[in-house]
Amino acid sequence: MITGESEARDFVSARCDRAAMERIERFIQFLREENARQNLVAHSTLETVWQRHIADSAQLLDCVPRETDGVWLDLGSGAGLPGLVVAAMRPDWPVVLVESRKKRIEWLDRMIATLSLDHCRVEGDRLESVETFPAAVISARAFAPLERIIRLSSRFSTGDTLWLLPKGQSAAQELQDLPKRQRALFHVEQSQTDPRSGIIVGHLAGKAGS
Numbered sequence: 001m002i003t004g005e006s007e008a009r010d011f012v013s014a015r016c017d018r019a020a021m022e023r024i025e026r027f028i029q030f031l032r033e034e035n036a037r038q039n040l041v042a043h044s045t046l047e048t049v050w051q052r053h054i055a056d057s058a059q060l061l062d063c064v065p066r067e068t069d070g071v072w073l074d075l076g077s078g079a080g081l082p083g084l085v086v087a088a089m090r091p092d093w094p095v096v097l098v099e100s101r102k103k104r105i106e107w108l109d110r111m112i113a114t115l116s117l118d119h120c121r122v123e124g125d126r127l128e129s130v131e132t133f134p135a136a137v138i139s140a141r142a143f144a145p146l147e148r149i150i151r152l153s154s155r156f157s158t159g160d161t162l163w164l165l166p167k168g169q170s171a172a173q174e175l176q177d178l179p180k181r182q183r184a185l186f187h188v189e190q191s192q193t194d195p196r197s198g199i200i201v202g203h204l205a206g207k208a209g210s
């Protein structure tokens with residue numbers, strides 16, 4: 001379990017190269033500045049930004065098999081968590097960030113340009129209006145209740161799509177509330193940044209575009 005800022009930074013550093021760490025340092029610097037203009041993350045969490053946001057996002061990479069190939073779709077990216085952190089750590093991976101609020105779309109577009117994340121783009125619209133494509137990974141952090149996430153996003157899922165849903169303390173309960181057939185497709189992984197939090201992980205049998 002990660003217990004402080006220094007450990008959180010080391011955790012991230014062990015999972016990416018030096019150039020990626022530089023991109024993340026710049027992202028944090030811009031996030032601090034932008035947070036004074038718009039409420040991207042709770043102000044108090046900036047004191048522990050590595051643990052609360054960066055390592056919390058980066059830990060999702062541990063769930064992704066090396067051979068995974070295709071688009072990482074991040075729903076309700078907001079500040080860029082976890083999508084921009086993933087894109088900064090894996091700049092060759094195609095990452096699509098979905099965000100509907102104008103100022104947040106502008107922020108994400110600006111960060112993509114500033115950090116030269118050439119394989120990352122923003123779908124600046126409500127998820128409900130985004131054209132369907134098959135995703136290799138679907139992530140959503142603090143986006144919506146589990147049942148709603150699945151209802152809105154299953155059209156992007158194939159049988160191979162890996163779902164990674166950081167859910168805080170409600171993970172086990174939200175999973176329990178799913179219909180039995182869907183519940184069996186997911187499990188809860190312990191978060192490495194918060195002993196009370198879980199990440200819902202699994203594959204939803206489905207077909208993108210259907």
Ligand SMILES: C[S@@+](CC[C@H](N)C(=O)[O-])C[C@H]1O[C@@H](n2cnc3c(N)ncnc32)[C@H](O)[C@@H]1O
Nearest residue numbers: 076077078081098099100101126127141142143
């Ligand atoms: C609570 S914030 C979480 C942001 C980020 N994932 C994080 O963990 O900090 C949820 C974000 O989802 C966006 N959002 C909510 N409903 C949406 C929708 N239907 N389509 C696209 N974005 C949406 C909001 O504008 C907001 O930025």
